[in-house]
Amino acid sequence: AKYTWVEKDTCIACGACGATAPDIFDYDDEGLAEVIYEGDNNRGIMAIDEDLYDDMQDACDGCPTDSIKISDEPFNKN
Numbered sequence: 001a002k003y004t005w006v007e008k009d010t011c012i013a014c015g016a017c018g019a020t021a022p023d024i025f026d027y028d029d030e031g032l033a034e035v036i037y038e039g040d041n042n043r044g045i046m047a048i049d050e051d052l053y054d055d056m057q058d059a060c061d062g063c064p065t066d067s068i069k070i071s072d073e074p075f076n077k078n
């Protein structure tokens with residue numbers, strides 16, 4: 001399984017990830033990205049559906065500040 005979360009401390013609210021993978025990423029009131037998938041609430045604990053792996057990886061590769069973290073293990077952040 002794969003898990004993802006956004007390091008908000010380095011996110012610059014560029015807006016790319018939500019456009020690339022809208023089922024996984026959305027933005028908070030400040031425009032900073034966060035994982036909204038299945039109520040994850042940016043904790044990085046919800047296993048992402050395999051159908052979304054390509055979108056998730058594209059978003060990660062496209063983030064200008066490398067703020068999107070992906071792992072085979074749950075993060076349990078926030």
Ligand code: F3S
Binds near residue numbers: 015062066
């Ligand atoms: Fe932030 Fe990177 Fe998304 S800068 S808005 S996490 S593409």
